Amino acid sequence: MSSTPRIPPVTPGTRAELATIEARIDKARGRISPLYQVLLNSPPVVDGWEAMLTAIRLNTSVSPALREMTILRVAVLNHAPYEFDAHVVHARQAGIDDALIEQLRHEVPPDSIDGIERVDTHARDVLRLVDAxxxxxxxxxxxxxxxxxxxxxTVTLELVATVAAYNMVSRFLVALRIGH
Incomplete structure (x- = not known):
């Protein structure tokens, strides 16, 4: 697969009408990633995307470790290595160790993942939800x-929303060939 995105990215700072959106993304995320550079082709989509993903990543009751484990699993199942790699740093910050991250990198049954209970006693059940x-x-x-x-x-709805949202993200990345 080609590494060139199917939709050309918008170079930050090149379109005056996007300055406010770019500033908001940069402030929230610390940079304008390749994903957001492609999304900048549609101001309404990038606005909605940023609002929804910020709510799911930063404003729900789902524990950070459970959330990041969920995101990593979705990325693996959808063959979206860019998304997986982008969330490794967040997974580490959430307390997921490198050994577990490496296990999550492979599409194996939830029951065969060692040490997953350190994330949550119901982590296997969450991975079954992700898989289904x-x-x-x-x-x-x-x-x-x-x-x-x-x-x-509340948390069940937020878990379902996380899985659904990151299925959207990974499928968008793969379809448009954004990332590695």
Missing amino acids: MTRDIEVPDAIFDPLHARFGP
Whole structure:
């Protein structure tokens, strides 16, 4: 696969009408990544994207470690190495050690991942949710119900939103060939 994005990136600072959006992205993220440079082709999309992903990454009740484990799993299942690599630093900051990150880098069944309980006692159940939503879309009651019983409606909804949002991100990256 070519490493050239299918939609040309917008070089930050080259379009005056994007200055406010670029400043907001740079302030929130510390830079304007290749993903956001492509998104700048559509101001309404980049605005909505930034608002939604910021809410999911920074404003939910999902623990940072569980969130980052979820994002890494979605990236692996969708063959989106750029997304995986972009979140390794966040996973480390959330307390996920390198040994577990390396295990998460491979598409293996949740039951075969050693030490995942350090993230959360229900981390395997969360990975089963990720797998069902990403591979099959439909989530069986046998997967959903234990999560809902453990986390309640708010965190369960936020977990589902995280999986859905990062499926969008990784599929966008892969379809448009953004990243490595």
